[in-house]
């Protein structure tokens with residue numbers, strides 16, 4: 001299930017709006033969860049207290065698991081979309097500790113950790129005349145100086161293969177391009193790390209491959225959730241580490257090959273217990 005419970009005081013996008021100063025792009029982000037867990041307001045456990053380190057030089061990290069395993073909840077905490085309801089998530093940005101609970105740190109975290117948010121793009125960019133206009137308005141609202149905006153938009157459109165559709169309205173974009181636009185928006189602040197919840201959700205094989213290629217080619221480490229085990233095994237995407245989640249816990253942390261074997265066994269045991277009921 002996709003998490004919509006915005007228990008945190010403000011979303012990462014909101015916190016960027018509150019920043020008057022233009023942030024200098026970060027070079028490195030390390031994330032450390034210390035007993036960080038999340039319980040929804042109705043009492044559902046999204047993620048049990050978890051200790052986890054994501055290093056800036058640790059390469060791309062995938063999170064897999066069955067429906068309801070806790071992937072979205074975990075990735076939203078990693079991506080600073082939600083504060084944990086227990087424990088803490090520390091962000092070490094260019095060597096300096098930053099904390100979501102400190103107002104002054106929020107824009108710094110939001111700039112350094114680019115969260116790919118398809119729903120935000122769908123709901124907040126509708127009034128723009130074109131895709132280019134949407135990016136320009138977004139950067140303007142975030143105090144990026146006019147001289148920088150055109151160049152940055154050009155780079156983002158090229159990086160995410162959107163140059164040809166720069167004049168199109170969002171309503172006319174297909175699913176693949178919406179995903180690409182959400183990635184471009186996540187990269188607007190030149191983040192040091194990208195975080196995405198199912199970046200290829202709902203796409204066919206060709207569109208998925210195109211989106212994955214653009215995402216992993218951007219040159220920043222990506223932490224993401226997926227149901228696509230073929231994607232994590234694809235050497236082109238250089239996924240170095242895979243976390244397997246089950247029942248709100250991380251139950252495996254290792255390389256793609258061993259993670260896939262573990263996950264296959266997990267599914268098999270779930271089938272067996274289901275059919276013996």
Ligand SMILES: Nc1ncnc2c1ncn2[C@@H]1O[C@H](COP(=O)(O)OP(=O)(O)OP(=O)(O)O)[C@@H](O)[C@H]1O
Pocket residue numbers: 001002003004005040041042044045046047065066067068069070071072073074
């Ligand atoms: N907004 C919410 N309110 C209440 N409970 C929620 C909410 N979002 C998720 N949950 C619950 O938290 C647990 C973890 O859900 P989560 O969405 O993180 O799993 P997931 O692995 O991402 O699932 P999926 O693959 O279906 O997206 C589940 O039991 C789910 O029902």
